[in-house]
Amino acid sequence: MGQPQRGTPARRGAAATHSLWFNAPETDEQIRRTLTRDRVVAEALTLIAQQGIEALTMRTLAARLGVVPGALYRHVRSKEQLQDLVVDGVLAEVDCNVNSALPWTEQITVLAHRLRNVLEAHPGVAGLLKTRDPLGPHSLAVAEAVLRPLHNAGFPPHEAGLAFFVILDYTLGFEVSSPRISVNEQRVQDAATRTRLHEFFRSLPPDLFPTLVTLGEHIWLDNRAQRFTAGINALIDGLQRAQHHHPADQCHDQL
């Protein structure tokens, strides 16, 4: 957006490449004249939202845009860069505004839940986020939003950094295992597979796995929201106590 904008023929190249233009999912009312980096990223986002991250292929993305695969490389240097742009586009959906009058624990909790909800809506993107150094503008905005309450709460730089990473590590790491979409294998966690899972736990040798056998079916349920809430609450509670009580934490590195 902002660069000099080419002209507007009725439909660019409609005579030459007739069929692709009409087979493509051009359901929008607006005429889509030419490709843009923003349009590429936007289509990648809806593709991921619909079919998951492993469906994001240069070829299928190009097909959805009514374009030959190589054309994408005019707007994106590589698939890796496209993924970086996708990550930043997803993080743009996180609302970074929090009431700074609230205690920092509340602010961080709200931000973490917002981040989780956004990542949950784009399955697989968290996996990209953890493999990259996220330095896009919206990634930075999220970082700033999380770091600011910690700083204002009086955390010294080092401890603020630790708390910051601990919170992001947990939130992103939690979302890396998003609910599987792949329907080809029965990976979807429906009632049937849950029953088979419970049978599996009952069938385990009780001498080797006593706790798993007795607790298994009470534990392996898909209560992702509850799990995240419990985790983030424990985490922030622990951070708060570490702030007040023992700023130098003991080290358990060996063993």
Added chain:
Amino acid sequence: MGQPQRGTPARRGAAATHSLWFNAPETDEQIRRTLTRDRVVAEALTLIAQQGIEALTMRTLAARLGVVPGALYRHVRSKEQLQDLVVDGVLAEVDCNVNSALPWTEQITVLAHRLRNVLEAHPGVAGLLKTRDPLGPHSLAVAEAVLRPLHNAGFPPHEAGLAFFVILDYTLGFEVSSPRISVNEQRVQDAATRTRLHEFFRSLPPDLFPTLVTLGEHIWLDNRAQRFTAGINALIDGLQRAQHHHPADQCHDQL
């Protein structure tokens, strides 16, 4: 191991496929007659340890075993199954013995650190672990080892399950972002890139990212061990307080 064991020719098929057998990395002193599922998985593990997870390719794995790619499919149904076996092979290295006389917080802390150390030694495997339902024998052993102290400490089933997943979510999620090995791009976090990162933070607009500008360089350092220790301590501390104080945790699901 256990099935009827074929014969032992001096070198199986050495006349037909002469060169491959000698070009293969047969540095071991033992004669390697034929393929085994265990040998395939073992070679995959050393390949991952040496070159990272993205170097694990059916073709290169076959080449290292002195074998044509299709031959692997006699011992492994698919690459996905191979990855599952790799995950379980890695988790076999986790020592699951803990002194059950210690407080549960100590036991869990030790286990979490051991798990982290093992995963750190096999970069990329944590990423597989979070995308699978780990039901191999060694995965189950780790689960049992973590769950048992919680159970013995009096956690009711539901709360034990929550604590269990919270600890594993954090530990595995933390390890998903292992230090990059890929040297082709300058992803390795050396001193030079750290300096460039600090310059980057100083160059940010201070009106948009005030906290990042002031705290940036004190925060983005590669203190992974310290970060993990701080996180797991805060987490377990928070879980301990939740156990004693408010067993019913408030819910922050909306917003």
Added chain:
DNA sequence: CGATGGCGTGAACAGCGTTCACTGTCAATT
């Protein structure tokens, strides 16, 4: 009106996971 530069095309390349007919060799059977 002609030159220019950017964008999409079409085709190709290397590499990936996976399949399959075939072959050689061992182990058990007759």
Added chain:
DNA sequence: AATTGACAGTGAACGCTGTTCACGCCATCG
């Protein structure tokens, strides 16, 4: 002891992936 059958590994192929590049087309600028 000779025959049979099972099976591991071969070689080649299929369809897919990301990526590159010479080639035209077209809008714009001079």
